Amino acid sequence: MIKCIAIDDEFLALEIIENYVSKCPFLELVATFASPLEALSVLNGTGCDLLLLDINMPQVNGLDFLSAIANPPLAVLTTAYPQFALAGFEADVVDYLVKPFSFERFLKAVQKVQSRLAPVQVSGPEYLFIRSAHRMIRVDLDDILLLEGKKDYVAVHTPAQVIDTLTTLTAFQDKLPGKDFVRVHRSFIVALSKITAIERNIIYIGEMKVPIGDLFREELLRRIG
Incomplete structure (x- = not known):
C-alpha cells in the first residue's frame, strides 16, 4: 500500500485527487492539505510514500517546499502551469500532471511511483500454491506463461494446464516476483522470459496472443529495454 498526501490550495482539485485515489487499490490517502506548511507535521511524523503536490500556491511555491523537506517522499506534481515541467524533473519528481488531467493519466503517474517503490527481490519463492476449487495446486513460477483476469477469477496458464482460482489479478500480482x-x-500479466515476440499491440507467447494496454505500454518497453 502506497501512503500518499495531497497538497493543493484549490478544494476542487483535492476532491478530484481523492476520487482518483479511491479508484486505485494500492493507494491510501493519508491526508489532504490546502497549504504545504500544514502538511509538515505529517511529513515529519508518520510520513508518506508519495506527495501529490501543486506548485503555484499562495504561501509557498510547491517546488521550494519540496526542496526544503529533509527526507522528501516521491513526488508527482499537479499543476495548471506546464512551464514548470523542466524545473519539476530537475527536482527528480516522478511525473508532472497538467490540470485538468484524466484518471488514466493519473494512473499512469502513480504506476511509475509503484515501480520505483517496488522492492528489489534478491531471492524469493520458486513456486506458489494456488487454490482451485477444493484443491491447493503447487505451480512452479518458471512454468507460468501468463495470468488472465476474468470477471470473478484468474486463469493461470502453464504449458500443461490452465488453473482457475477465485482471486483478482492485482492480488495475484502482489505474490509474483x-x-x-x-x-x-x-486483464493480463505475462512472464517476461516467456515472451517470444512483440508486434504492434500484441505480445506472442508461443501461439498465444496477449493484447498490450495503452496504460501499460511504457512500463513494458522499459522492462524489455
Whole structure:
C-alpha cells in the first residue's frame, strides 16, 4: 500500500485527487492539505510514500517546499502551469500532471511511483500454491506463461494446464516476483522470459496472443529495454 498526501490550495482539485485515489487499490490517502506548511507535521511524523503536490500556491511555491523537506517522499506534481515541467524533473519528481488531467493519466503517474517503490527481490519463492476449487495446486513460477483476469477469477496458464482460482489479478500480482513478471493489460500479466515476440499491440507467447494496454505500454518497453 502506497501512503500518499495531497497538497493543493484549490478544494476542487483535492476532491478530484481523492476520487482518483479511491479508484486505485494500492493507494491510501493519508491526508489532504490546502497549504504545504500544514502538511509538515505529517511529513515529519508518520510520513508518506508519495506527495501529490501543486506548485503555484499562495504561501509557498510547491517546488521550494519540496526542496526544503529533509527526507522528501516521491513526488508527482499537479499543476495548471506546464512551464514548470523542466524545473519539476530537475527536482527528480516522478511525473508532472497538467490540470485538468484524466484518471488514466493519473494512473499512469502513480504506476511509475509503484515501480520505483517496488522492492528489489534478491531471492524469493520458486513456486506458489494456488487454490482451485477444493484443491491447493503447487505451480512452479518458471512454468507460468501468463495470468488472465476474468470477471470473478484468474486463469493461470502453464504449458500443461490452465488453473482457475477465485482471486483478482492485482492480488495475484502482489505474490509474483516483479523482476520476472509484468502487467501488460488490465486483464493480463505475462512472464517476461516467456515472451517470444512483440508486434504492434500484441505480445506472442508461443501461439498465444496477449493484447498490450495503452496504460501499460511504457512500463513494458522499459522492462524489455
